[in-house]
Amino acid sequence: MSAPVNFTAPFHALIVAAGTGQRAGGGVPKQYRLLAGKPVLRRTVDAFAGTPGLQSITVVIGAGQEADCASALSGIETLTVVPGGASRQESVRNGLEDLTRRLGDAAEAAVVLIHDAARPFATPRMIQSVSETAHRAGAALPALPVVDTLKSAAADGTVAATVPRAGLHRAQTPQGFRLGAILAAHRAADPAQEATDDAMLAELAGLPITLVPGEETNVKLTTEADFAAAEQRLSVARETRTGMGFDVHRLVTGDHLWLCGIRIDHDQTLLGHSDADVGLHAITDAILGALGDGDIGQHFPPSDPQWKGAPSDAFLRHAATLAARRDAKILHVDATLICEAPKVGPHRAAMRARVADILGLSKDRVSIKATTTEKLGFTGRGEGIACQAVATLSLPPYEDESE
Incomplete structure (x- = not known):
């Protein structure tokens, strides 16, 4: 993995908060659920707002989430809220298009960090590492090497094979790109092929992506167990x-x-x-x-x-x-x-x-x-x-x- 260079690189944050999933419970989309008394989305936005180099924050939300978003982000003036689409891929593209319009001539070379709203524990160190590497290499992906033995399963639930883990990594966000390049990748993407993350679209567009060290604590909150663990972490880890x-x-x-x-x-x-x-x-x-x-x-x-x-x-x-x-x-x-x-x-x-x-x-x-x-x-x-x-x-x- 590449080590970050030593400067504070300017970047724009695009936080994807348009999901409607409620697997984690709570009666609301997980990005608006309270975590230790504060909405998950607010914790995520605060993590970026406190990182040197930040130029702007764009939050992409789902239809009908305007009131929840306004409540979660009250008091924060330096951000733009953009309506999302029917899929994560469409939501990200909406945010990229809007950011490009606002930046004008500066958009092509600007660096944008695309992040899941349900990852509230990204640290300034990792955010800066992604930003700095994207400036230098064009695209950066925080990732963790796979350390567990991997097995593929047969249809009947038995082990089909052991999968070699050499070179395999778990991808995280934020993922950093030159704004012009990642928007072009989104525009060229086949709508029928839903990408699981933005790095996949960059791969399909032939963009080289440099890995930077991810963080074990940069978890994505998905299930009730994830929220319970996060509550425990915030209640004792001070x-x-x-x-x-x-x-x-x-x-x-x-x-x-x-x-x-x-x-x-x-x-x-x-x-x-x-x-x-x-x-x-x-x-x-x-x-x-x-x-x-x-x-x-x-x-x-x-x-x-x-x-x-x-x-x-x-x-x-x-x-x-x-x-x-x-x-x-x-x-x-x-x-x-x-x-x-x-x-x-x-x-x-x-x-x-x-x-x-x-x-x-x-x-x-x-x-x-x-x-x-x-x-x-x-x-x-x-x-x-x-x-x-x-x-x-x-x-x-x-x-x-x-x-």
Whole structure:
């Protein structure tokens, strides 16, 4: 199998959610069934929305599923919903045609990842691996080698033969392709020959497909047993992570400054590209640290003019959104402001309330403290303000990346 190259490749996600099958029970199509309190489709969309490189999400749904889809994906604005067809193949083609129209001249070379809505456990690592390989090789398929002995069965239920397993793999999604090539394969396909996946259509069109490592946890939910196992996994497979954040900004002459989301009248202000709120910056970095998702400078580069003078609550909300996409719960944040002035005490309650509001937490999960350095160092001389913060999150474990 090919190893992915080391860059974040842009891609478009096409999620196929048009099925009507109810073998898994629940009284609704399985993509709308709740899994640990959240619709399967929402979990699948969130997995892609939290992956670097994503350009757009297209969700293909079945007739009469509009209300279920709107409920499952409420609050997500950056996606397009497209009606499906009578078969999975037709539904995928509808989505590809719609995406091609929207991208215009950029469509031919764009990379699209086609994914089953009933696979909610695809990880960002695997999604990026498929995307990067599709950029380099034209088409990519995540797959797992067959390790069990294979038998073919006779009509009477007895073993007919042992099937050699050498070279055999179990195909998964997302499957990545150049958009122009896979759409051409769909258009050229014989309607009478229903393909079991998009890689099969690519094969029939003569497109070479590169295998990348799949994941055992990237299961497709089909039966009641699948849902029971998934519920069990989500109920017990969580870990607690702690992240640390630290920020410093210089004090200059001014008439106010921002600390932990609160405007404080003062004869100095904090100097920075944004509003220089050291409190919110440190808390943001603490949450990003717990997620293992870089730092505030990577998400909001100070060289980018769009963040000049920006309110720092936007940065903290972004970190909270990333946490939600990882199905992470912020358990507690604790920040210590280090300065001689202004006095934090009179504003502490307002700061706690503001941070809690931004993160959607109760105030008892937010701690704001202050200390001085006994006139020592740059903070003691009144040259700047520092803040250190700690965030504690509960979240599903990341896949082992040591391999």
